[in-house]
Amino acid sequence: MGRTSTARDRLRDSACELLHTRGYAAVGVAEICARADVRKGSFYHFFESKQALTIEVIDTHWQAQRAAWRERLGGPEPAAGRLQRLIMWLVETQREAQQATGRIDGCLLGNLAIELSNQETAVQQRLTAAFDEQAELVHANLTEGAQDGSVAAEYADLATARAVVAQIEGAVLLAKLAGDTRSLDNLWPHVRRLVTVPSRR
Amino acid sequence: MGRTSTARDRLRDSACELLHTRGYAAVGVAEICARADVRKGSFYHFFESKQALTIEVIDTHWQAQRAAWRERLGGPEPAAGRLQRLIMWLVETQREAQQATGRIDGCLLGNLAIELSNQETAVQQRLTAAFDEQAELVHANLTEGAQDGSVAAEYADLATARAVVAQIEGAVLLAKLAGDTRSLDNLWPHVRRLVTVPSRR
Structure with missing residues (x-):
């Protein structure tokens, strides 16, 4: 699986898992990026917030x-x-x-x-x-x-x-x-x- | 109302209001202290965490x-x-x-x-x-x-x-x-x- 092509999906899937397990306030963008194996700088290329x-x-x-x-x-x-x-x-x-x-x-x-x-x-x-x-x-x-x-x-x-x-x-x-x-x-x-x-x- | 004598109650009441309104992860000790008008350094005198x-x-x-x-x-x-x-x-x-x-x-x-x-x-x-x-x-x-x-x-x-x-x-x-x-x-x-x-x- 190419890293770039699926970064957006990985961010969404990682966020889904983390939000479901721990909630919104407890989970930050950095943790979502780490779980998704996406650089934090790329996050805002895909999502505004x-x-x-x-x-x-x-x-x-x-x-x-x-x-x-x-x-x-x-x-x-x-x-x-x-x-x-x-x-x-x-x-x-x-x-x-x-x-x-x-x-x-x-x-x-x-x-x-x-x-x-x-x-x-x-x-x-x-x-x-x-x-x-x-x-x-x-x-x-x-x-x-x-x-x-x-x-x-x-x-x-x-x-x-x-x-x-x-x-x-x-x-x-x-x-x-x-x-x-x-x-x-x-x-x-x-x-x-x-x-x-x-x-x- | 003396400030020292009721600091503990104020911390508890402020925490109750903030936890009810915004939840646990979204609210920090500093904010609870500010709402309670208690210095942050005093918090751990009353509560472990x-x-x-x-x-x-x-x-x-x-x-x-x-x-x-x-x-x-x-x-x-x-x-x-x-x-x-x-x-x-x-x-x-x-x-x-x-x-x-x-x-x-x-x-x-x-x-x-x-x-x-x-x-x-x-x-x-x-x-x-x-x-x-x-x-x-x-x-x-x-x-x-x-x-x-x-x-x-x-x-x-x-x-x-x-x-x-x-x-x-x-x-x-x-x-x-x-x-x-x-x-x-x-x-x-x-x-x-x-x-x-x-x-x-």
């Missing part, structure tokens, strides 16, 4: 995530089953990352949202757009579920979709804090309660 | 929060009503803070959990203890609710209590990101779905 690189990291990450969300939420099955598939995949992603790294870094977008919402307007706008899209994808799923009967019609609203996203973020936060993904086994049963009305026993 | 001060901030914050949680969860009403009172109070806290500061800083403990879980073991342990206590307080409430009939008996478990805490944290994260507390109006209806079985219409 750490903020600009962070926005590209968010866009690249959410672009891949969006495709994965759409894939899990698509298909001929009842909508609640497709939502379950998304949740199980998200949980599996955290598990695999822990097996690979020994850590639970949690959700890159959620981490940056917590750290930067009040401090970096351009980043905050990008994250807001990503979380809005997540809620819209879930909302579309719930609407389909209300039609196929797998979701309670009275819960097929955008507020419930946001509550599903909130439950995911909160559960991942607690798993990250505990350093243990076992609690995520319950994520789907809990999300299911938000979107369905159980039969009375 | 920024980490040690952060632990004291967490302990002080959670001690006050714990008392408030217990107060809202206590009383003669059905348990679900007391849980609702806790949730409404938490939402009101975010609203009042936004009115006072123009920002939503979110949950101090959640913010630090996201930022430091993988990086500062002593802080992570303190935060784990606080979130464990939150889940235990909610679990005790749910257990009472299963007895008085206001909570579904099959949902009165520790996993559900953790899901309630996760719902709070996730909803506050999204409100912080949006810079808008209106979405928190739905927090209680969503938590209620986690802990009750609605009557079939």
Whole structure:
């Protein structure tokens, strides 16, 4: 691999890893360059600032995530089953990352949202757009579920979709804090309660 | 107010405000000292490190929060009503803070959990203890609710209590990101779905 041709990608990939693991304020341009094996003088040839690189990291990450969300939420099955598939995949992603790294870094977008919402307007706008899209994808799923009967019609609203996203973020936060993904086994049963009305026993 | 006698308290209060607003890595000892009007040389007379001060901030914050949680969860009403009172109070806290500061800083403990879980073991342990206590307080409430009939008996478990805490944290994260507390109006209806079985219409 030529060094020059991939320097930009290496900077973005290194930043993604470091931002995910340690956060925005804790990671400097020098460390990103060192990890990427790019001279610090070259950094500003590719990116105006750490903020600009962070926005590209968010866009690249959410672009891949969006495709994965759409894939899990698509298909001929009842909508609640497709939502379950998304949740199980998200949980599996955290598990695999822990097996690979020994850590639970949690959700890159959620981490940056917590750290930067009040401090970096351009980043905050990008994250807001990503979380809005997540809620819209879930909302579309719930609407389909209300039609196929797998979701309670009275819960097929955008507020419930946001509550599903909130439950995911909160559960991942607690798993990250505990350093243990076992609690995520319950994520789907809990999300299911938000979107369905159980039969009375 | 004598300067020497309250320097320690001022350092703790300044750190609490700065950590809540901007996070751990973004805030240095020099800035905490400047905000507290304490000479930097005196800092290490009171605290071994920024980490040690952060632990004291967490302990002080959670001690006050714990008392408030217990107060809202206590009383003669059905348990679900007391849980609702806790949730409404938490939402009101975010609203009042936004009115006072123009920002939503979110949950101090959640913010630090996201930022430091993988990086500062002593802080992570303190935060784990606080979130464990939150889940235990909610679990005790749910257990009472299963007895008085206001909570579904099959949902009165520790996993559900953790899901309630996760719902709070996730909803506050999204409100912080949006810079808008209106979405928190739905927090209680969503938590209620986690802990009750609605009557079939």
